[in-house]
Amino acid sequence: MNTPDPISAIRLSLQVGLWCTVLGAPLAIGLGFVLARGRFAGRTLLGAILTAPLVLPPVVTGLLLLRALGRAGPFAELGIPFSLAGAVLAAFIVGLPLYVMAVRNAMERVDRRYEEVSFTLGDDRWRTFLRVTLPLAGPGIAAGALLAFARALGEFGATAILAGNIEGETRTIALAVYTLLESPDGEPGISLLAWASIGISAAAIAGHEIFNRWQRRRLELSDG
Amino acid sequence: MAELLKVDARMRRGALELHLALETEAPIVSIIGPSGAGKSTCLRILAGLEREVEGEVQLGETRWLSSAERLFVPPWERRVGWVPQDSLLFPHRSVRSNLGWSRRSGPGGRADPDELLEMARWLGLEALLDRRPRHLSGGERQRVALGRALLSHPRLLCLDEPFAALDPELRARLRPELRARCLERGCRIVLVTHDRADIAALADEGWQIRRGRLQRH
Numbered sequence: 109m110n111t112p113d114p115i116s117a118i119r120l121s122l123q124v125g126l127w128c129t130v131l132g133a134p135l136a137i138g139l140g141f142v143l144a145r146g147r148f149a150g151r152t153l154l155g156a157i158l159t160a161p162l163v164l165p166p167v168v169t170g171l172l173l174l175r176a177l178g179r180a181g182p183f184a185e186l187g188i189p190f191s192l193a194g195a196v197l198a199a200f201i202v203g204l205p206l207y208v209m210a211v212r213n214a215m216e217r218v219d220r221r222y223e224e225v226s227f228t229l230g231d232d233r234w235r236t237f238l239r240v241t242l243p244l245a246g247p248g249i250a251a252g253a254l255l256a257f258a259r260a261l262g263e264f265g266a267t268a269i270l271a272g273n274i275e276g277e278t279r280t281i282a283l284a285v286y287t288l289l290e291s292p293d294g295e296p297g298i299s300l301l302a303w304a305s306i307g308i309s310a311a312a313i314a315g316h317e318i319f320n321r322w323q324r325r326r327l328e329l330s331d332g
Numbered sequence: 333m334a335e336l337l338k339v340d341a342r343m344r345r346g347a348l349e350l351h352l353a354l355e356t357e358a359p360i361v362s363i364i365g366p367s368g369a370g371k372s373t374c375l376r377i378l379a380g381l382e383r384e385v386e387g388e389v390q391l392g393e394t395r396w397l398s399s400a401e402r403l404f405v406p407p408w409e410r411r412v413g414w415v416p417q418d419s420l421l422f423p424h425r426s427v428r429s430n431l432g433w434s435r436r437s438g439p440g441g442r443a444d445p446d447e448l449l450e451m452a453r454w455l456g457l458e459a460l461l462d463r464r465p466r467h468l469s470g471g472e473r474q475r476v477a478l479g480r481a482l483l484s485h486p487r488l489l490c491l492d493e494p495f496a497a498l499d500p501e502l503r504a505r506l507r508p509e510l511r512a513r514c515l516e517r518g519c520r521i522v523l524v525t526h527d528r529a530d531i532a533a534l535a536d537e538g539w540q541i542r543r544g545r546l547q548r549h
Contacts, residue, residue, distance in 0.1 A: 221420050224381050227407035228414040229434040229484045236408075243424050326424060328466065 110275050114297045117284035118304050123192070124280055125260040128200040129253045132207060136256070137249060140211025141237070145220075162205040170198055170269030177270070194271035195278040199260035207256035214248020214323055215241060247326055251319035258312035261305060281305050334359060335392030337488070337520060339546075341377050342386045345370065350544045352377065358537035360511060360521040362530070364549075365541030371524040372417070374541065375490035378522060379414040380407035391488055391520070411436070413481030413489040413519075417496065419473040421465035427452075427476050428461040434484030443483055451479045454509065456502070470497035482513070488520045495530060507533035 143155055161169050175181055177188045177197075188194045218241055226236040242249075264282040271278035273287060285301050288294030334357040341352045350370045354361075365371050376382045378389065380396060383404070389397040396405045396412075407414075421430050431451060432443030452458045455475040465473060474497050481489060495503045511534050514521055523534060531538055540549045 219420070221416065222422060224379075224407070225414065225416070225420045225422075226433070227381070228379050228410075228412060229480065230408050230411070230436045231434075232406070232408045235435075240422060244422075328423070 111291060111294075112275060112279055112284035112287045112297060114284060114300045114304075116276050117279055117281050117301060120192075120195070120276070120278070121261050121280040121282075121305075122308070124195050124199050124263075125257040127196045128203055128260040129207075129257045131196070132200045132204065132256065133249075133253065136204065136207035136211050136252065137242070139208045140249075140252075141215055141241070143208065143212045144215035145241075158208050159205050161202050166198075166202050166263065166265030166267075167269055169202055170266030173198060173201065173266065173270045189270055190272040190274060190278065192271075192277055195263075195267050195280060198266035198270040199263040199280075200256075202263050202266050203256040203259035206259055207252050210252020210255055211245070211249050214245035214252065217248070217323070217327060218244045219327075244326060245323070247319045247323035251316045251323065254312045254316040254319065258309050258316070261308055261312070335520075336390075337361075337522075338388065338390050339374075339378070340387045341389060341397070343373070343377070343382060343384055345373060348544055350374075352541075352544075352546045354539060354546050356537055358535075359515055360523065360535050361537045361539060362523045362525060362535035363539050363541060363546070364525065364531070369541040370544060371541055372492055374546070375414065375492055375522060375524060378488065378490050379412045380405060380410050381414070394487075411485070411487045413484055413486030415474075415477045415481045415489070415491045415494055417492045419465075419470075419477040421468075421473055421476055421480075423465050426462050426464060427457060427468070430465065430476050431457075431461075431479050431483055433480055436484050448483065451483055455479050455506075471499065471502070474498060478510075482519075485517075486519055488522065489514065491521060491523045491525075493525055493527075494523070495525075495527065503529075504533075510534065 139158060143151065174189055177183045177186060188197060222240050222244065223236050226240045231239060262282060263280070264286070267278065267280060268283060273279050273283045279287065281301050281304065285298055288297045288301070337354070337356050339352055339354040343350050348370065350373060352370070352374050363371050363374060373382065377385055385397060386399045387397065388395070395403060396410055397403060422433065428448070432448050434443070449458065452461055455478065457472065457475055457479065460468065460472060465476070468476065474494060478494055495506065498506070507530065521534070523530065525531060538549050539546050
């Protein structure tokens with residue numbers, strides 16, 4: 109087993125987090141909107157399924173993903189396991205509940221009647237979503253994205269199962285730390301990685317708070 | 333000449349069974365009634381914001397609702413302006429973009445700047461065009477909401493206590509001018525108000541809601 113390179117691990121983690129946040133945005137926004145505004149029979153069930161990765165052990169989530177995407181699975185041809193795509197997917201699924209919940213909360217806080225005014229002014233559902241709901245919930249969605257980003261950085265269990273621990277490809281910060289713990293001269297690398305994750309997480313959480321505050325201000329109409 | 337506005341709508345709202353029947357050719361109709369009687373709901377039905385409605389709603393030849401034929405025209409296709417009591421200006425946009433919000437306002441989906449400016453001037457808002465709604469008084473917000481609805485060129489304007497937050501002089505000036513504007517453009521008004529002076533200055537016909545029923549008074 110080759111020795112983990114801390115810098116490569118940090119770079120990979122940031123990459124994974126970024127991809128999760130950006131590629132996951134349309135799905136998280138769509139699901140959050142459906143949960144906030146939809147009126148259909150399976151809504152509660154959908155909410156429950158989407159929360160599952162939050163309470164399942166990530167190792168089990170990774171295992172389920174591997175079953176679905178692995179060699180014997182129905183989606184084997186995608187070639188996702190043991191690749192960067194696998195690391196992104198694992199981190200994304202584990203972080204998705206936080207992302208969707210943040211979007212949902214932000215959209216639920218938007219007074220539906222703003223959308224209704226937009227309807228009466230001639231904008232259909234889609235235009236209203238783009239011009240009213242999305243911008244009004246925007247800061248809250250950004251806060252959710254940062255939370256998902258922070259969660260992706262810390263992902264370990266599902267990533268290890270689905271993506272493995274491949275230096276330069278799937279060995280993110282958490283996996284590098286784990287590997288270095290078993291190496292006799294791993295201490296300096298471990299410290300570096302620990303401090304890096306503390307720093308990145310703190311920045312993400314601070315950003316999350318800032319966006320949340322902005323969200324509250326955005327919907328505020330002093331004496332209205 | 334005037335088109336017939338015809339409503340025969342039933343809906344359940346909590347414990348209240350609303351049955352709103354109205355037929356009128358009057359350009360401007362007022363609706364009064366105790367709070368909670370269903371006045372605002374009546375406006376929402378006209379605007380197409382209530383889905384659980386049975387019955388018929390039509391203006392002239394245009395049918396907006398016919399539950400018997402499963403016809404429901406969504407609000408964005410009705411051209412019914414709605415000015416709710418609390419204005420509901422889009423908080424993330426300036427007064428200017430609130431006023432010019434409707435893509436029906438002008439060609440290419442943009443409000444005609446001259447028309448927008450004229451509207452702002454009429455409503456005394458020209459100095460406030462670049463402000464955000466949170467920096468406006470209640471009366472200013474009501475005027476922006478009224479202008480925003482008018483600039484969407486509605487066929488029918490639903491006003492819910494539109495002058496409640498305005499000072500008396502402004503109210504006295506705007507009432508006849510609003511009436512004249514709407515008559516000139518062929519825009520009908522259904523006005524919900526508590527204010528007798530609003531009714532006297534604006535309405536051609538008065539209705540009231542009592543126990544979930546509409547009647548002439």
